[in-house]
Amino acid sequence: xxxxxxxxxxxxxxxxxxxxxxxxxxxxxxxxxxxxxxxxxxxxxxxxxxxxxxxxxxxxxxxxxxxxxxxxxxxxxxxxxxxxxxxxxxxxxxxxxxxxxxxxxxxxxxxxxxxxxxxxxxxxxxxxxxxxxxxxxxxxxxxxxxxxxxxxxxxxxxxxxxxxxxxxxxxxxxxxxxxxxxxxxxxxxxxxxxxxxxxxxxxxxxxxxxxxxxxxxxxxxxxxxxxxxxxxxxxxxxxxxxxxxxxxxxxxxxxxxxxxxxxxxxxxxxxxxxxxxxxxxxxxxxxxx
Amino acid sequence: xxxxxxxxxxxxxxxxxxxxxxxxxxxxxxxxxxxxxxxxxxxxxxxxxxxxxxxxxxxxxxxxxxxxxxxxxxxxxxxxxxxxxxxxxxxxxxxxxxxxxxxxxxxxxxxxxxxxxxxxxxxxxxxxxxxxxxxxxxxxxxxxxxxxxxxxxxxxxxxxxxxxxxxxxxxxxxxxxxxxxxxxxxxxxxxxxxxxxxxxxxxxxxxxxxxxxxxxxxxxxxxxxxxxxxxxxxxxxxxxxxxxxxxxxxxxxxxxxxxxxxxxxxxxxxxxxxxxxxxxx
Numbered sequence: 001x002x003x004x005x006x007x008x009x010x011x012x013x014x015x016x017x018x019x020x021x022x023x024x025x026x027x028x029x030x031x032x033x034x035x036x037x038x039x040x041x042x043x044x045x046x047x048x049x050x051x052x053x054x055x056x057x058x059x060x061x062x063x064x065x066x067x068x069x070x071x072x073x074x075x076x077x078x079x080x081x082x083x084x085x086x087x088x089x090x091x092x093x094x095x096x097x098x099x100x101x102x103x104x105x106x107x108x109x110x111x112x113x114x115x116x117x118x119x120x121x122x123x124x125x126x127x128x129x130x131x132x133x134x135x136x137x138x139x140x141x142x143x144x145x146x147x148x149x150x151x152x153x154x155x156x157x158x159x160x161x162x163x164x165x166x167x168x169x170x171x172x173x174x175x176x177x178x179x180x181x182x183x184x185x186x187x188x189x190x191x192x193x194x195x196x197x198x199x200x201x202x203x204x205x206x207x208x209x210x211x212x213x214x215x216x217x218x219x220x221x222x223x224x225x226x227x228x229x230x231x232x233x234x235x236x237x238x239x240x241x242x243x244x245x246x247x248x249x250x251x252x253x254x255x256x257x258x259x260x261x262x263x264x265x266x267x268x269x270x271x272x273x274x275x276x277x278x279x280x281x282x283x284x285x286x287x288x289x
Numbered sequence: 290x291x292x293x294x295x296x297x298x299x300x301x302x303x304x305x306x307x308x309x310x311x312x313x314x315x316x317x318x319x320x321x322x323x324x325x326x327x328x329x330x331x332x333x334x335x336x337x338x339x340x341x342x343x344x345x346x347x348x349x350x351x352x353x354x355x356x357x358x359x360x361x362x363x364x365x366x367x368x369x370x371x372x373x374x375x376x377x378x379x380x381x382x383x384x385x386x387x388x389x390x391x392x393x394x395x396x397x398x399x400x401x402x403x404x405x406x407x408x409x410x411x412x413x414x415x416x417x418x419x420x421x422x423x424x425x426x427x428x429x430x431x432x433x434x435x436x437x438x439x440x441x442x443x444x445x446x447x448x449x450x451x452x453x454x455x456x457x458x459x460x461x462x463x464x465x466x467x468x469x470x471x472x473x474x475x476x477x478x479x480x481x482x483x484x485x486x487x488x489x490x491x492x493x494x495x496x497x498x499x500x501x502x503x504x505x506x507x508x509x510x511x512x513x514x515x516x517x518x519x520x521x522x523x524x525x526x527x528x529x530x531x532x533x534x535x536x537x538x539x540x541x542x543x544x545x546x547x548x549x550x551x552x553x554x555x556x557x558x559x560x561x562x563x564x565x566x567x568x569x570x
Binding site for chain 1: 376436
C-alpha cells in the first residue's frame with residue numbers, strides 16, 4: 001500500500017516535469033518576442049513606427065533610422081525567389097506525386113532532402129563564387145544584385161514548396177481521380193482539373209512557408225546582394241535586406257544604433273508572424289472557401 | 290479535340306520531366322562545384338592543423354573542435370526538453386486548449402528566422418546574463434532553435450509504437466511512466482535519434498545566430514565560457530572578407546560531407562522506423 005502511494009506521487013512529479021518541457025516552447029517564443037521588442041522599442045518610439053518603416057534614409061552616424069530600402073529589398077528578393085521557386089517546386093511536386101517512375105523518385109527524394117540540409121552559408125558561398133560573377137559578366141554591374149539573391153533563395157525554398165505540395169497532392173483521394181478517368185479525362189487533364197485544385201490549400205501553405213523562409217534567410221542573402229541601403233531601380237542593382245541590415249552592423253553597433261537594429265528585428269518578426277499565422281490557420285482548410 | 294488533349298498531355302509530361310531534371314542538375318552542379326574545388330585542398334593536415342594568418346593558411350583544427358563543443362552542448366540541452374515535450378503531447382494530453390497553444394508555439398518557434406534567435410541570444414545570454422560571447426551563450430541559443438525539430442521527430446517516433454506494446458506492459462501491472470521508460474521510449478528510439486541527428490545538422494549549419502552569441506574568435510576554447518568560431522562562421526568570414534578562396538572551398542567541402550553523412554544516417558533510421566510500422570500492420 002505504502003509503495004503504491006509512493007509510486008503515484010512519482011508518477012505525478014514526472015507528469016509535471018513533462019508538462020514543463022511541453023510548455024517550454026510557449027515560454028521561449030514569448031521570451032524572444034519580449035526581449036527583441038524591449039530592446040528595439042526606444043528607437044521605434046523616438047522615430048515613430050511609421051517614420052521608421054517608411055523612412056528612406058538609414059544613417060546611423062547622424063541618428064536617422066529609416067528602413068524602407070531594406071523592407072523593399074526583402075520584399076523584392078523574396079518575390080523574385082517565389083517567381084523562380086514556385087514553378088519548379090510545384091512542377092517537382094506533380095512529378096514526384098504523379099508521374100515519377102519509382103527509380104527516378106528514389107534518386108530525386110534524397111537529392112531534395114540534401115538540398116534542404118545544405119547550410120545557408122554554403123549556398124551564399126556558391127552564389128558569391130559562381131552566380132555573382134556570372135551576372136557581372138553577362139549583365140554588367142558588380143553582380144551583387146536582387147537577381148543573385150533571388151536565384152539563391154529560389155533554390156533554398158524549393159524543397160519547402162515541393163515537399164508540402166507533394167504531400168497535398170498525395171492526399172487527394174484516388175476516388176476523385178478515378179472518377180475523372182472514368183469520365184474520359186486523360187492523365188494531365190485529371191492533374192490540372194482535379195488534383196491541383198483539390199491540393200490547393202497544401203500548395204499555398206508550402207508557398208507561404210517558402211516565403212517566410214526567404215524573408216528570414218540571412219547568410220546566403222548578405223553574401224550575394226551587395227548590402228547597399230538604397231532603393232533599387234533594376235534587377236541588377238544591389239540591395240540590403242532586413243536580415244542583412246542586422247548582421248552587417250551588429251558587430252560594431254552600440255547604443256541607439258544597436259536599438260535600431262533590434263527595431264529592424266521587430267519588423268522582421270512581425271512579417272514572419274503574419275506569414276506563420278496565415279500558414280497555421282490556412283492549414284486548417286480555410287483556403288478552400 | 291482528343292488529339293489536342295493528347296498533345297497537351299505529352300507537352301505537360303515533357304515539361305514536368307524537364308523541371309525535375311533541372312532541379313537535379315542545379316543540386317548536382319552546386320555540390321560538384323564545391324567538391325571539385327575543395328577536395329584537392331582537403332588533407333589530413335587541413336583537418337589537424339591550426340589556422341594561421343586568420344585562416345589564410347593552415348587548417349581548421351580549433352574550428353572543428355569549437356563546432357563540436359557548440360553542437361554537442363546545444364543538443365544535450367535541447368534533447369531532454371524536446372523528448373519530454375513529445376512524450377507529454379503523445380502519451381499524456383493529446384487534445385485541448387493547452388495542447389493547441391503548445392503546437393502553435395512550436396510551429397511559430399520553427400518559423401522564427403535564425404537572425405532573430407541571434408538577436409535574442411545576444412541580448413539575453415551575452416548581455417543580460419553576462420555570459421559574454423561564449424560557447425554557453427551559443428549553445429543555449431542553438432538549443433532553442435533546434436527544439437521544434439527534436440519535438441516533431443520524437444513525436445513521430447513515439448506515434449509509431451503500437452498500442453499493444455503499452456497495453457501489454459500496463460496489463461502486467463507496470464505504471465504509466467515505467468511503461469513509457471521501458472517500452473515506449475526504446476521502441477521510439479529511431480525517431481528520437483532522427484530528430485537529434487537533424488538537430489545536429491541544423492546546429493552545424495547555423496551561422497547568423499552563432500556569430501551573434503558565440504562570437505567568431507579563433508583559437509582553441511578551454512571552457513564553455515570562452516568564445517569560439519564554428520565551421521559555418523569560418524566559411525562566411527573566409528569568403529565574405531576574401532581571406533582565402535581555397536580554404537573557403539575546403540571548409541565548404543567539409544560542411545557538405547558532414548551534411549551528406551547526417552542525411553544518410555537520418556534516412557537509414559527513418560527507413561528502420563518505416564519498416565517496423567509496416568510489420569506491425
